[in-house]
Amino acid sequence: MLDEDGYFGEKIAAAYDDDEAEMFRPEAVTPAVDLLAGLAADGSALELGIGTGRIALPLAARGVPVHGIDMSRAMVARLRAKPGGDTVGVTIGDFATTKVDGRFTVAYLVFNTINNLTTQDAQVDCFLNAAAHLAPGGCFVVEVGVPELRRLPPGQSAVPFRITPTAWAFDTYDPATQAMSSNYVTIVDGRAEHSWLPFRYVWPAELDLMARIAGLRLRDRWEDWNGAPFTGESTRHVSVWEKPLS
Incomplete structure (x- = not known):
């Protein structure tokens, strides 16, 4: 939703957590955090489109150092106001191209955020950017719906x-x-x-090709964060691409 403050501006940020309350429930958050914490292992995590911290804050509470990139200052202000918000580093910018210091063992995009990039070029750039931030053996995780x-x-x-x-x-x-x-x-x-x-929808096979362009290879794909099998009837998927060790 666009408003007078721009993409995910103040009007949207003020109501976001209430409007998406179901996505903040433990059954929606905990399986995602479990998976991401396991992939992060002893390393750190990079969230692209960190928003109000729905995933970043509980992940950081698990002891995983988290850094985020987001274009919306209004959304990030909500993150900062929450308990633990001062422990998560955030860089304001376009997550398809913005660079931050360090190497990460996991980078991730959740809740259809890849679709916020409304051109194929921008989505490819996002994969390239994620891969550039990953340490060898690190993983890029995307949660997104299957076009209906x-x-x-x-x-x-x-x-x-x-x-x-x-x-x-x-x-x-x-x-x-x-x-x-x-x-x-x-x-x-x-x-x-x-x-x-506005969004741009994207197919699983198209994402696999974007990953290949970025030098990543598919490691896992499930229907949800709990690991249910991905099938032709699945309405969404959680995909994990891995950066080769060499």
Whole structure:
């Protein structure tokens, strides 16, 4: 959602944790932190798109040094205000290209954040940037949905995903460009307010090719953080690519 403060500006940051409350529940957070902590081992972690610290803060609480990159000062301000927020280093910038000091044993992008990069070139740059920050043997982890194009009948471009008496939310898809957007319509004081967020959807095989361009190789792919098998019916995946030792 874009607002007057820009991409993930103050208006969005102020409501983000409440709007995405389900993603902050222990059953959503703990399996991700378990996996990332295991991959980090005795090293450190780099989060691309660290946001308000949903994953970074509990990961840091496990004793894993975490550094994050994020373009939104408003989102990072929320992270800083939380307990433990002063222990996580953050660099403000575009996570597809911004460089930070050090080498990491794991870098990660969660909750569809790779789709926030709205061109294929930017997504490729992100893989290259992640690989450049990894130590040999380190891993890059991405959690992202599988495009739901099978739900689109001929001539339709929108898929609803939330409907209440006062709010509607739907995704739109353009199969020709892989552009998509999430749209939110909310009734406030009897008036409809619309906000939206642009994305670029990406297929698992396309991500594998981006990883190959960056010198990474697929190590694991599951349906979720708990390790359920990824199948043709899966609606999302957690993929792990590894940087060769030499």
